[in-house]
Amino acid sequence: MSVASHLQELRRKHETLSTTVEKEQRSPGTDQLKIAELKKQKLKLKEEIERLTQ
Numbered sequence: 001m002s003v004a005s006h007l008q009e010l011r012r013k014h015e016t017l018s019t020t021v022e023k024e025q026r027s028p029g030t031d032q033l034k035i036a037e038l039k040k041q042k043l044k045l046k047e048e049i050e051r052l053t054q
Contacts, residue, residue, distance in 0.1 A: 003052060010049050017042040 001009075021038050024030045 007049060007052055010052075014042060014049065017045065034052050047049040 017038055021035060021042065024035050024038065
């Protein structure tokens with residue numbers, strides 16, 4: 001897998017997580033631990049994207 005395709009996949013996963021977090025935050029009674037875990041995953045992806053683009 002090339003770096004460009006890997007970056008594209010990471011960005012796609014990051015966007016999917018963003019959408020999921022937003023949806024979960026709007027839902028009543030959503031587990032805050034679940035949201036926190038999703039945000040951690042999103043942050044890890046963002047850090048990996050930044051590391052690969054430098």
